[in-house]
């Protein structure tokens with residue numbers, strides 16, 4: 734069984750959709766950000782402020798590698814996982830990558846208190862411009878997240894038919 738990897742901007746819906754998809758197709762769900770926080774027993778925002786982004790990125794790669802040893806799971810990645818080619822090589826070895834594309838105006842409406850890189854909302858557009866090419870480059874499937882959750886899960890299930 735292959736893994737299903739969700740990539741996309743912060744607040745594009747990876748964790749929410751990953752969890753709902755897990756109920757639908759009976760694949761175990763791992764949120765890579767939560768997994769990292771549990772393994773390190775620290776919050777990502779503390780890791781960023783105390784040790785910096787580079788150190789966080791090292792941990793992110795370490796735990797993506799660990800999770801990718803499993804199979805038949807859904808992984809929602811951190812929004813910046815596409816920044817390192819190595820992360821994508823790791824997850825793509827036994828995974829199908831789905832880019833959840835959500836409009837910036839909808840992303841901007843969410844509460845971003847727990848997202849260190851979005852403390853300043855001006856950063857959102859900048860992050861999007863930096864990353865949009867990467868999300869497309871590494872995705873096997875693009876799913877527009879522009880409807881209610883039931884519709885989105887159905888879109889994903891249809892897109893995955895015959896691929897896992």
Ligand SMILES: Nc1ncnc2c1ncn2[C@@H]1O[C@H](COP(=O)(O)OP(=O)(O)OP(=O)(O)O)[C@@H](O)[C@H]1O
Nearest residue numbers: 742743744745746747748749750812843878880881
């Ligand atoms: N199609 C949608 N309709 C309504 N709300 C949505 C939709 N997609 C996402 N959301 C909401 O957006 C918020 C952010 O979603 P979520 O936390 O799943 O994003 P994420 O991609 O995991 O973010 P992060 O990269 O920060 O972990 C949640 O409150 C979620 O319910």
Ligand SMILES: O=C(O)C1=C[C@@H](O)[C@@H](O)[C@H](O)C1
Nearest residue numbers: 743766777811812813849850
């Ligand atoms: O967009 C990003 O670079 C990040 C997104 C979050 O999911 C976390 O992985 C972390 O806050 C970094």
Ligand SMILES: [Mg+2]
Nearest residue numbers: 747748766809
């Ligand atoms: Mg999330």
